[in-house]
Amino acid sequence: MGSHRFFIIFSLSLCFFLSELPGSFSSSQQQVQNSSSSGFHVHQEIPEAVRLQIQENYVVVDNGFLQLTISNPEGFIIGIQYNGLSNLLEVLNDEAERGYWDLVWSDESTTRKKGNFDRMDGTSFKVILQNEEQIELSFTRTWNSSLHGKIVPLNIDKRYVILSGSSGFYTYAIYEHLKEWPAFDLDNTRIAFKLRKDKFHYMAIADDRQRYMPLPNDRLEGRGQVLAYPEAVLLVNPIEPEFKGEVDDKYEYSCESRNNGVHGWISNDSAVGFWLITPSYEFRSGGPLKQFLTSHVGPTTLSVFHSTHYVGADMIAKFGANEPWKKVFGPVFVYLNSLSDHGDPLSLWQDAKKQMMLEVQCWPYDFPASQDFSPSDQRGHVCGRLLVIDRHLSDENIPADGAYVGLAPPGDVGSWQLESKGYQFWVIADEDGQFTISNVRPGGYNLYAWVPGFIGDYKYDTVINISAGCDITIGDLVYEPPRNGSTLWEIGIPDRSAAEFYIPDPNPNYVNKLYLNHTDRFRQYGLWERYTELYPDGDLVFTIGTSDYAKDWFFQQVTRKINNNTYQGTTWQIKFKLDGVDQCGTYKLRLALATANVADLQVRINDPNANSSLFSTGIFGKDNTIARHGIHGIYRLFNIDIPGAQIIQGNNTIFLTQASSTSPFQGIMYDYIRLEGLPSSNTIKKI
Numbered sequence: 001m002g003s004h005r006f007f008i009i010f011s012l013s014l015c016f017f018l019s020e021l022p023g024s025f026s027s028s029q030q031q032v033q034n035s036s037s038s039g040f041h042v043h044q045e046i047p048e049a050v051r052l053q054i055q056e057n058y059v060v061v062d063n064g065f066l067q068l069t070i071s072n073p074e075g076f077i078i079g080i081q082y083n084g085l086s087n088l089l090e091v092l093n094d095e096a097e098r099g100y101w102d103l104v105w106s107d108e109s110t111t112r113k114k115g116n117f118d119r120m121d122g123t124s125f126k127v128i129l130q131n132e133e134q135i136e137l138s139f140t141r142t143w144n145s146s147l148h149g150k151i152v153p154l155n156i157d158k159r160y161v162i163l164s165g166s167s168g169f170y171t172y173a174i175y176e177h178l179k180e181w182p183a184f185d186l187d188n189t190r191i192a193f194k195l196r197k198d199k200f201h202y203m204a205i206a207d208d209r210q211r212y213m214p215l216p217n218d219r220l221e222g223r224g225q226v227l228a229y230p231e232a233v234l235l236v237n238p239i240e241p242e243f244k245g246e247v248d249d250k251y252e253y254s255c256e257s258r259n260n261g262v263h264g265w266i267s268n269d270s271a272v273g274f275w276l277i278t279p280s281y282e283f284r285s286g287g288p289l290k291q292f293l294t295s296h297v298g299p300t301t302l303s304v305f306h307s308t309h310y311v312g313a314d315m316i317a318k319f320g321a322n323e324p325w326k327k328v329f330g331p332v333f334v335y336l337n338s339l340s341d342h343g344d345p346l347s348l349w350q351d352a353k354k355q356m357m358l359e360v361q362c363w364p365y366d367f368p369a370s371q372d373f374s375p376s377d378q379r380g381h382v383c384g385r386l387l388v389i390d391r392h393l394s395d396e397n398i399p400a401d402g403a404y405v406g407l408a409p410p411g412d413v414g415s416w417q418l419e420s421k422g423y424q425f426w427v428i429a430d431e432d433g434q435f436t437i438s439n440v441r442p443g444g445y446n447l448y449a450w451v452p453g454f455i456g457d458y459k460y461d462t463v464i465n466i467s468a469g470c471d472i473t474i475g476d477l478v479y480e481p482p483r484n485g486s487t488l489w490e491i492g493i494p495d496r497s498a499a500e501f502y503i504p505d506p507n508p509n510y511v512n513k514l515y516l517n518h519t520d521r522f523r524q525y526g527l528w529e530r531y532t533e534l535y536p537d538g539d540l541v542f543t544i545g546t547s548d549y550a551k552d553w554f555f556q557q558v559t560r561k562i563n564n565n566t567y568q569g570t571t572w573q574i575k576f577k578l579d580g581v582d583q584c585g586t587y588k589l590r591l592a593l594a595t596a597n598v599a600d601l602q603v604r605i606n607d608p609n610a611n612s613s614l615f616s617t618g619i620f621g622k623d624n625t626i627a628r629h630g631i632h633g634i635y636r637l638f639n640i641d642i643p644g645a646q647i648i649q650g651n652n653t654i655f656l657t658q659a660s661s662t663s664p665f666q667g668i669m670y671d672y673i674r675l676e677g678l679p680s681s682n683t684i685k686k687i
């Protein structure tokens with residue numbers, strides 16, 4: 001069995017072997033060397049050939065590391081045999097509920113609010129590619145008009161790829177909607193793995209986000225007590241007493257795409273790791289900041305490609321009746337590792353991270369057999385430099401250090417946040433504002449950007465056409481963030497998150513111990529209730545010059561709890577002093593929001609009871625970030641004119657009313673607030 005447990009060393013040469021040695025292995029595996037860090041680094045002396053066995057109801061693939069059993073023709077993963085364990089997946093579950101792709105869709109005939117759940121059962125199985133180095137399998141389902149209203153109008157092609165010498169397997173899928181097929185909505189789509197409950201107890205999604213997890217039964221009645229919604233459960237009598245008093249909620253483990261490269265589980269007693277590696281998020285919806293579920297009590301590991309989480313219904317992909325569409329989701333890599341000695345099983349996480357970085361280096365993969373997946377030689381590259389011009393900060397153009405620069409399908413400024421039908425390619429600009437976006441699939445794109453430290457969104461208006469091998473240099477781009485006058489005062493940091501504001505300790509009765517003494521304090525259950533506790537007699541008042549946003553600005557403007565089922569809107573005040581007011585001029589208030597949920601934000605100045613507000617959003621936002629323990633949803637910027645005639649020489653107060661008040665989860669998070677002085681040409685004012 002020892003020879004079955006090679007992984008990391010051979011993987012180091014994976015890209016090389018994939019690109020240079022499609023038909024022969026001989027040289028690369030003999031160059032395999034011992035790793036300096038011993039423990040889990042065992043290897044196959046000679047990578048074994050991948051073997052395929054086709055049975056009536058199952059397809060079995062084996063490469064010496066693992067044996068994968070897939071139902072035929074549905075394409076459900078029902079068994080993963082590895083390292084002496086006959087199955088890493090939960091054998092107590094039905095075969096369709098172990099490892100599967102799924103989606104939620106709806107059309108005009110759907111009355112159920114939540115849409116139709118579909119496990120995308122294949123109806124046809126085909127071997128796409130079979131040789132000693134690689135096997136690629138396809139499980140398809142083809143739509144035709146007799147299925148109208150019954151199943152989602154998509155052709156589905158689920159692929160599984162297993163390579164020789166690779167401790168895991170790849171999966172990807174191609175969804176296709178043909179012209180003249182009916183309209184439909186796609187709410188979400190993902191892959192789910194349900195691991196063995198008796199084995200996988202330790203979960204890791206980041207260096208500082210990993211822990212032993214409660215058992216699924218701990219969430220059931222008798223052991224768990226459902227809190228404000230079914231996902232959040234207080235563990236009152238868990239099987240392991242150490243978890244007693246903690247809250248379990250899968251949303252405490254959500255993650256932004258930019259950080260969602262690897263997560264999974266460790267079986268402590270058999271020293272086996274199960275990891276979901278996503279080498280690129282080009283196929284995920286919503287760009288780098290979109291948050292997705294990862295792993296959670298089950299033990300469950302997900303690869304979510306598209307979802308409405310932390311955005312709401314605006315994120316649903318709506319397809320018209322005459323809208324041809326095709327998209328490749330993945331490949332993602334299911335990586336398995338194990339310890340060869342009696343080392344610390346938790347070190348498997350370190351190895352999984354290394355493997356993730358190797359997969360990233362290999363992206364775009366060149367083994368997927370589908371023509372719809374573009375390998376690197378079909379992709380193009382764009383480079384340039386982004387500068388920021390803000391004459392109120394500097395008379396020089398400022399390099400957009402740390403800017404997020406991305407290509408996404410053509411659309412309005414900021415549209416990438418809600419975009420899900422195409423692909424997105426994002427990079428971070430260096431300190432000079434230089435960026436190189438490599439390996440972009442062919443097609444037409446807009447270039448979008450946002451720059452930490454500055455408000456607003458950049459878009460380069462010309463559509464950039466990417467073709468195979470192109471190397472486009474677009475030179476210097478200049479972003480001029482919204483600005484009309486110098487900064488009179490500001491609150492927070494413009495970075496699309498509310499993390500810099502005051503985040504309270506959780507109620508000691510509702511903690512997740514992982515997030516005590518943690519940088520992500522916001523991931524605790526029930527922080528919305530802390531507002532009423534901290535401000536029992538009156539709403540928050542912030543005085544410019546004396547208040548400190550890190551201490552005095554509660555991170556979310558939520559409703560006030562009056563009693564069990566009654567909530568009240570809240571009105572926050574910003575007090576500031578202004579001298580030399582120009583009564584004829586117009587001042588500008590910039591309200592950058594990190595999220596909103598069924599909120600109604602109204603702005604008044606100096607008269608809290610003024611019947612008509614200076615500005616009102618009306619009910620907006622369905623991000624649901626407050627209940628999901630997030631620190632942002634989608635970004636929104638409001639630019640509000642304040643007539644000088646309404647500003648008083650001396651002390652002024654801006655009243656921010658969040659008027660919508662039927663639930664504890666309504667409200668907003670601010671990203672940043674700024675009051676600007678009067679427009680003046682060529683003002684250069686350092687702050």
Ligand SMILES: *[C@@H]1O[C@H](CO)[C@@H](O)[C@H](O)[C@H]1NC(C)=O
Pocket residue numbers: 033034
């Ligand atoms: C690899 O490890 C084995 C066992 O620890 C050792 O005998 C061998 O010399 C090592 N080979 C190299 C190239 O370091």
Ligand SMILES: *[C@@H]1O[C@H](CO)[C@@H](O)[C@H](O)[C@H]1NC(C)=O
Pocket residue numbers: 123142143144145146147
């Ligand atoms: C439409 O699909 C159904 C279900 O797969 C199949 O039974 C039927 O033969 C198909 N009809 C046509 C015209 O292809």
Ligand SMILES: *[C@@H]1O[C@H](CO)[C@@H](O)[C@H](O)[C@H]1NC(C)=O
Pocket residue numbers: 212268269343344345
């Ligand atoms: C995990 O395994 C290590 C060593 O293999 C052992 O010391 C530790 O107690 C185990 N922890 C749990 C929670 O099972």
Ligand SMILES: *[C@@H]1O[C@H](CO)[C@@H](O)[C@H](O)[C@H]1NC(C)=O
Pocket residue numbers: 444462463464465
């Ligand atoms: C991109 O392609 C479109 C459609 O082919 C064309 O109209 C447009 O001019 C092209 N843009 C550039 C910058 O080449």
Ligand SMILES: *[C@@H]1O[C@H](CO)[C@@H](O)[C@H](O)[C@H]1NC(C)=O
Pocket residue numbers: 481482483484679
């Ligand atoms: C305010 O700035 C915007 C650009 O951000 C500009 O279009 C507008 O004309 C400016 N308004 C005034 C009054 O200067």
Ligand SMILES: *[C@@H]1O[C@H](CO)[C@@H](O)[C@H](O)[C@H]1NC(C)=O
Pocket residue numbers: 513516517
């Ligand atoms: C958090 O830190 C405090 C003081 O630094 C310490 O007393 C407490 O035990 C820590 N809690 C956890 C869960 O680490």
Ligand SMILES: *[C@@H]1O[C@H](CO)[C@@H](O)[C@H](O)[C@H]1NC(C)=O
Pocket residue numbers: 563564
């Ligand atoms: C709130 O709920 C608790 C428990 O359900 C109940 O005992 C209490 O009377 C309720 N209070 C109000 C004001 O409705």
Ligand SMILES: *[C@@H]1O[C@H](CO)[C@@H](O)[C@H](O)[C@H]1NC(C)=O
Pocket residue numbers: 611
């Ligand atoms: C304020 O609005 C209410 C309801 O729209 C209206 O009845 C009332 O007359 C208004 N008061 C003033 C002072 O405008």
Ligand SMILES: *[C@@H]1O[C@H](CO)[C@@H](O)[C@H](O)[C@H]1NC(C)=O
Pocket residue numbers: 543575577650651
């Ligand atoms: C203005 O506000 C400051 C600080 O809140 C306060 O000390 C001062 O008395 C106020 N001035 C007037 C004229 O109300």
